[in-house]
Amino acid sequence: MTTTYAALLRGINVGGSRKVPMAELRSLMTGLGHDGVRTHLQSGQAVFAADHGDEDSLAAELASAIEKHFGFAVDVIVRDHAYLKAIADNCPFPAAELEPKQLHVTYFSAPVEAERFAEIDRDAHLPEEFRLGDRALYLYAPNGLGRSKLAEILSRPRINKGLIATSRNWNTVVKLVEMTGA
DSSP states (O other): OOEEEEEEEOSOSBTTBSOOOHHHHHHHHHHTTOEEEEEETTTTEEEEEESSOOHHHHHHHHHHHHHHHHSSOOOEEEEEHHHHHHHHHTOSSOGGGSOGGGEEEEEESSOOOGGGGTTSOGGGGTTOEEEEETTEEEEEOTTOGGGOHHHHHHTOTTTSTTSOEEEEEHHHHHHHHHHHHO
């Protein structure tokens, strides 16, 4: 059975380093045997169909191929349409009432427990808030991610130790649901 997935690449095409041209990424993924490969923006989203593997093995396969082809390691998370749709549908914030730049989802490579975030004084960062979901964290940052002090804390290596974590704004969250559902 063929399943449609999104591959989320972490930290590429930012600030002129770790360049991964989307045309080359599509070609690389097609060479891995994936069908219907499409990319979204230049910041590391690809949608593809596969009839083999699971999310973790597909992510490892793509990460290995990227390192071999481009010469540097890239963290990759792969999620299927059902998961991506559930993340959008279960948003604990009123997404329809917010500007997309105010709402972000950080996808994690594995489940996260609330204890990981226990040291964060949530009240000190209001009106910014975060809530946990299924291998995801929802962040409401009313002034955008670039000005968010809470986002800075949430991205610290000691908080995310042992995980791959990559964030997307709400527009991209919704677009990936659309692209994987088509």
